[in-house]
Amino acid sequence: xxxxxxxxxxxxxxxxxxxxxxxxxxxxxxxxxxxxxxxxxxxxxxxxxxxxxxxxxxxxxxxxxxxxxxxxxxxxxxxxxxxxxxxxxxxxxxxxxxxxxxxxxxxxxxxxxxxxxxxxxxxxxxxxxxxxxxxxxxxxxxxxxxxxxxxxxxxxxxxxxxxxxxxxxxxxxxxxxxxxxxxxxxxxxxxxxxxxxxxxxxxxxxxxxxxxxxxxxxxxxxxxxxxxxxxxxxxxxxxxxxxxxxxxxxxxxxxxxxxxxxxxxxxxxxxxxxxxxxxxxxxxxxxxxxxxxxxxxxxxxxxxxxxxxxxxxxxxxxxxxxxxxxxxxxxxxxxxxxxxxxxxxxxxxxxxxxxxxxxxxxxxxxxxxxxxxxxxxxxxxxxxxxxxxxxxxxxxxxxxxxxxxxxxxxxxxxxxxxxxxxxx
Amino acid sequence: xxxxxxxxxxxxxxxxxxxxxxxxxxxxxxxxxxxxxxxxxxxxxxxxxxxxxxxxxxxxxxxxxxxxxxxxxxxxxxxxxxxxxxxxxxxxxxxxxxxxxxxxxxxxxxxxxxxxxxxxxxxxxxxxxxxxxxxxxxxxxxxxxxxxxxxxxxxxxxxxxxxxxxxxxxxxxxxxxxxxxxxxxxxxxxxxxxxxxxxxxxxxxxxxxxxxxxxxxxxxxxxxxxxxxxxxxxxxxxxxxxxxxxxxxxxxxxxxxxxxxxxxxxxxxxxxxxxxxxxxxxxxxxxxxxxxxxxxxxxxxxxxxxx
Amino acid sequence: xxxxxxxxxxxxxxxxxxxxxxxxxxxxxxxxxxxxxxxxxxxxxxxxxxxxxxxxxxxxxxxxxxxxxxxxxxxxxxxxxxxxxxxxxxxxxxxxxxxxxxxxxxxxxxxxxxxxxxxxxxxxxxxxxxxxxxxxxxxxxxxxxxxxxxxxxxxxxxxxxxxxx
Ligand code: NA
Ligand code: NA
Numbered sequence: 001x002x003x004x005x006x007x008x009x010x011x012x013x014x015x016x017x018x019x020x021x022x023x024x025x026x027x028x029x030x031x032x033x034x035x036x037x038x039x040x041x042x043x044x045x046x047x048x049x050x051x052x053x054x055x056x057x058x059x060x061x062x063x064x065x066x067x068x069x070x071x072x073x074x075x076x077x078x079x080x081x082x083x084x085x086x087x088x089x090x091x092x093x094x095x096x097x098x099x100x101x102x103x104x105x106x107x108x109x110x111x112x113x114x115x116x117x118x119x120x121x122x123x124x125x126x127x128x129x130x131x132x133x134x135x136x137x138x139x140x141x142x143x144x145x146x147x148x149x150x151x152x153x154x155x156x157x158x159x160x161x162x163x164x165x166x167x168x169x170x171x172x173x174x175x176x177x178x179x180x181x182x183x184x185x186x187x188x189x190x191x192x193x194x195x196x197x198x199x200x201x202x203x204x205x206x207x208x209x210x211x212x213x214x215x216x217x218x219x220x221x222x223x224x225x226x227x228x229x230x231x232x233x234x235x236x237x238x239x240x241x242x243x244x245x246x247x248x249x250x251x252x253x254x255x256x257x258x259x260x261x262x263x264x265x266x267x268x269x270x271x272x273x274x275x276x277x278x279x280x281x282x283x284x285x286x287x288x289x290x291x292x293x294x295x296x297x298x299x300x301x302x303x304x305x306x307x308x309x310x311x312x313x314x315x316x317x318x319x320x321x322x323x324x325x326x327x328x329x330x331x332x333x334x335x336x337x338x339x340x341x342x343x344x345x346x347x348x349x350x351x352x353x354x355x356x357x358x359x360x361x362x363x364x365x366x367x368x369x370x371x372x373x374x375x376x377x378x379x380x381x382x383x384x385x386x387x388x389x390x391x392x393x394x395x396x397x398x399x400x401x402x403x404x405x406x407x408x409x410x411x412x413x414x415x416x417x418x419x420x421x422x423x424x
Numbered sequence: 425x426x427x428x429x430x431x432x433x434x435x436x437x438x439x440x441x442x443x444x445x446x447x448x449x450x451x452x453x454x455x456x457x458x459x460x461x462x463x464x465x466x467x468x469x470x471x472x473x474x475x476x477x478x479x480x481x482x483x484x485x486x487x488x489x490x491x492x493x494x495x496x497x498x499x500x501x502x503x504x505x506x507x508x509x510x511x512x513x514x515x516x517x518x519x520x521x522x523x524x525x526x527x528x529x530x531x532x533x534x535x536x537x538x539x540x541x542x543x544x545x546x547x548x549x550x551x552x553x554x555x556x557x558x559x560x561x562x563x564x565x566x567x568x569x570x571x572x573x574x575x576x577x578x579x580x581x582x583x584x585x586x587x588x589x590x591x592x593x594x595x596x597x598x599x600x601x602x603x604x605x606x607x608x609x610x611x612x613x614x615x616x617x618x619x620x621x622x623x624x625x626x627x628x629x630x631x632x633x634x635x636x637x638x639x640x641x642x643x644x645x646x647x648x649x650x651x652x653x654x655x656x657x658x659x660x661x662x663x664x665x666x667x668x669x670x671x672x673x674x675x676x677x678x679x680x681x682x683x684x685x686x687x688x689x690x691x692x693x694x695x696x697x698x699x700x701x702x703x704x705x706x707x708x709x710x711x712x713x714x715x716x717x718x719x720x721x722x723x724x725x726x727x728x729x730x731x
Numbered sequence: 732x733x734x735x736x737x738x739x740x741x742x743x744x745x746x747x748x749x750x751x752x753x754x755x756x757x758x759x760x761x762x763x764x765x766x767x768x769x770x771x772x773x774x775x776x777x778x779x780x781x782x783x784x785x786x787x788x789x790x791x792x793x794x795x796x797x798x799x800x801x802x803x804x805x806x807x808x809x810x811x812x813x814x815x816x817x818x819x820x821x822x823x824x825x826x827x828x829x830x831x832x833x834x835x836x837x838x839x840x841x842x843x844x845x846x847x848x849x850x851x852x853x854x855x856x857x858x859x860x861x862x863x864x865x866x867x868x869x870x871x872x873x874x875x876x877x878x879x880x881x882x883x884x885x886x887x888x889x890x891x892x893x894x895x896x
Contacts, residue, residue: 017806042828050786056782243758246758497858
């Protein structure tokens with residue numbers, strides 16, 4: 001009963017349009033007060049959130065990707081990939097997916113990935129006669145690679161709340177990220193074969209390829225350096241983000257000379273705004289999290305799940321269903337922050353690896369990003385292409401199905417995620 | 425229940441500190457006929473280790489477990505336990521932590537100043553060093569190496585020995601060793617066991633360069649307002665818990681060493697000469713401790729050296 | 732109102748600069764460690780301090796610019812009058828929460844200040860230095876939220892800012 005009331009209150013506050021951070025914080029504070037617990041927990045939770053060293057990586061990865069974005073790197077990347085694979089059957093679609101994958105290795109956010117690649121790829125694909133809905137779906141879904149392929153802000157946050165290794169989480173995202181790229185490419189080639197209708201792109205000349213690759217090379221090298229640096233232990237995720245920020249400045253400011261001072265300040269400003277919005281939600285969720293812990297709600301839900309489902313498969317199916325429904329109206333961070341403390345204990349009791357579970361959560365969050373009515377990537381592609389939410393949403397359906405296929409593969413073969421961090 | 429004691433703990437319930445709390449809970453609940461309920465919030469669900477002193481001192485929660493060194497910001501004397509090689513045998517540790525001893529008494533008194541009352545001490549064991557390709561026999565083996573530390577005093581020690589101290593959190597330890605972010609590890613031996621560190625490091629050097637202690641504290645106002653008989657029950661259970669974990673510690677450590685060895689780790693005990701070199705290199709740390717803590721610290725250090 | 736806008740903007744600019752400073756310090760840290768095996772003792776802690784101050788300082792501007800993440804699926808379907816009512820209620824919730832955080836956050840700061848407590852970390856800074864960020868930022872946030880409630884009561888609602896992540 002208590003759980004039902006709290007859930008109703010939470011949904012009510014969120015849907016009433018109270019900023020998520022404050023809806024969570026205020027409800028948590030109210031629960032602490034009602035339960036006779038100390039309200040001191042509220043400022044303590046805010047302070048302890050901001051005091052997390054791993055969360056320093058959030059503003060720094062944002063700075064890195066925003067600076068590259070303002071320096072026009074998205075356009076360069078797409079041009080380079082297109083010069084190599086554009087003439088294949090469905091080549092432009094493949095170029096779009098691969099560009100999303102590469103940009104995902106620079107950016108920690110799916111919205112930035114969708115916006116960057118969407119802006120350059122959508123007009124190109126549509127003018128070549130690709131089916132519009134296919135284009136919208138591809139871009140909205142391709143953008144979600146941004147949070148599966150490291151760096152990833154949701155994975156940093158999952159690591160922060162569960163005290164799991166962010167390095168391990170980042171490495172665990174690589175395999176599933178590549179698998180999802182593979183699934184998208186296979187689907188695109190099939191779509192091109194059977195639904196065709198687009199005008200093929202002429203094969204790029206050798207010199208075109210060289211020039212385009214040369215321009216995109218520095219950012220690709222940066223992505224590799226950041227990833228390799230984290231993987232080899234040369235630096236922590238936070239330090240990798242700082243290095244990424246410094247090198248992004250060098251690339252756009254000194255090498256490409258594509259970054260004006262004005263654009264730099266805009267990049268800094270945007271990073272600041274996003275950081276504050278994200279960290280305050282984490283702080284609010286922490287207040288709420290303490291309250292539900294003291295009300296023993298995670299324990300009760302854990303017990304309920306243990307009584308209801310008896311097999312790991314049952315748990316994954318049930319949890320996927322719940323997250324899919326919740327993802328219709330919730331955005332990424334709230335889902336991770338609200339659901340992780342509730343679900344992880346039950347999952348671990350059933351023998352799931354916490355790193356694996358983090359990757360599973362992120363794939364489910366990717367689904368949330370492309371399901372209506374609330375899906376940030378839908379909004380991004382809608383505004384980039386000036387189309388209707390309906391068209392974009394319909395276009396994403398096949399890709400949503402592919403993401404659920406990925407979940408099935410992950411369940412059947414956990415090493416897709418766990419091999420790179422722990423067995424390589 | 426008339427009284428509810430909520431206890432926050434950083435470590436999981438299955439750790440030996442968690443099991444010690446379960447013992448306390450069972451004792452208290454049985455002796456009070458259910459008048460006192462004990463709720464344990466393990467795995468840092470409510471507070472991380474470094475937040476516990478403030479949380480308990482302010483009355484935000486009734487009780488908590490914190491590693492002793494978390495009080496160093498309030499009372500620098502607590503780092504007497506991190507003075508290199510000072511309390512390097514079980515016998516010396518037992519003398520130091522005996523209630524009312526010249527080492528423990530000033531600490532309990534200083535912590536009382538923060539609004540918390542120390543109920544009991546939990547033994548965690550000695551600090552050891554981890555390495556690959558041979559033991560760390562002395563300061564020469566630390567020269568130019570990056571060493572994982574978990575606190576200011578340990579950092580000063582590594583610096584005095586010629587190494588580069590690097591803070592690495594518990595959860596990133598495994599990968600930091602595997603990937604060589606640091607060259608030398610430092611932790612309690614039970615940490616080697618719980619995190620399976622033998623997969624990434626091949627040698628343990630039993631340096632006992634610091635003694636790791638946890639304390640269980642209660643908010644003082646809350647404590648003073650408890651009925652007399654409840655306090656007596658709690659105190660009796662606390663005493664039993666303290667003795668149990670202290671007596672079990674040698675066995676817990678021995679089991680951890682055995683498991684590390686079974687998993688292929690070499691275990692090295694430094695010779696008397698090597699220990700002498702270590703201690704000589706540590707003099708700047710003792711001096712800094714006295715400088716920071718004055719007469720009180722000096723008296724504690726001298727008492728500990730006489731054990 | 733204009734004074735409030737100016738103060739919010741100044742605080743947000745300061746926050747942006749603090750975040751850039753963290754990038755500079757941590758880059759220096761990596762270079763110092765890898766090329767000179769000489770890790771700094773200050774880079775990590777001072778960066779953390781910058782983050783602790785940046786967020787509460789910038790939160791008021793972010794609130795007024797309507798850039799905090801919120802769920803608008805339902806509210807955007809409602810008639811203007813109801814939307815305005817909900818907006819005022821939302822801002823009062825923000826103000827109430829901020830006021831309580833301010834009140835108890837000040838207690839935490841004051842306690843450390845009075846005791847002369849330090850962080851006990853490598854740098855051993857005064858503990859109140861990070862703790863003061865909470866009352867400072869949430870004081871401004873309380874005022875901002877009340878200002879926004881006033882604005883919503885007085886005129887038409889501005890467009891929602893872009894949503895992050
Ligand atoms: Na990414
Ligand atoms: Na959705």
